[in-house]
Amino acid sequence: MMASDRIDHAAEARRVAGIADATYEAIDPRNGEMSVAQMIEAQTLAHVAQVHATLALVEQQRVMNILKVDEMGLRANYDPGDEIREALGICE
Incomplete structure (x- = not known):
């Protein structure tokens, strides 16, 4: 997935x-x-905005979980950078 394909759910929630x-x-x-x-x-628009806001929170939680896994050292030789960039939609 390209960064341009990513939906900014927080921005979309505010817009809708x-x-x-x-x-x-x-x-x-x-x-x-x-x-x-x-x-x-x-x-209907209010419900759509709520869905986007929820998805934005899910994205934030994913990044927090990735950081916690790294902090706890649960994976040997683990560099969370790629996974975080993917979660944030800034893949190269």
Whole structure:
């Protein structure tokens, strides 16, 4: 996988959450309500943002686990550099 193929889940979560917020704020000024379609769209976007935020946390946990394995010396002759670069999407 190339670095350009990696999804920045934290950035994507913020981006999608912003769209969800804008959708929630798009209340019809005539009656102060959202249409059912707007509500469904906003809720779907909020769920997508939550999934990306969760995946960003999983990526962080993976890097922490790699560092802990290295710190504890659980693997002989182990250099975590390649694995960390892969987890962060900065493979060469």
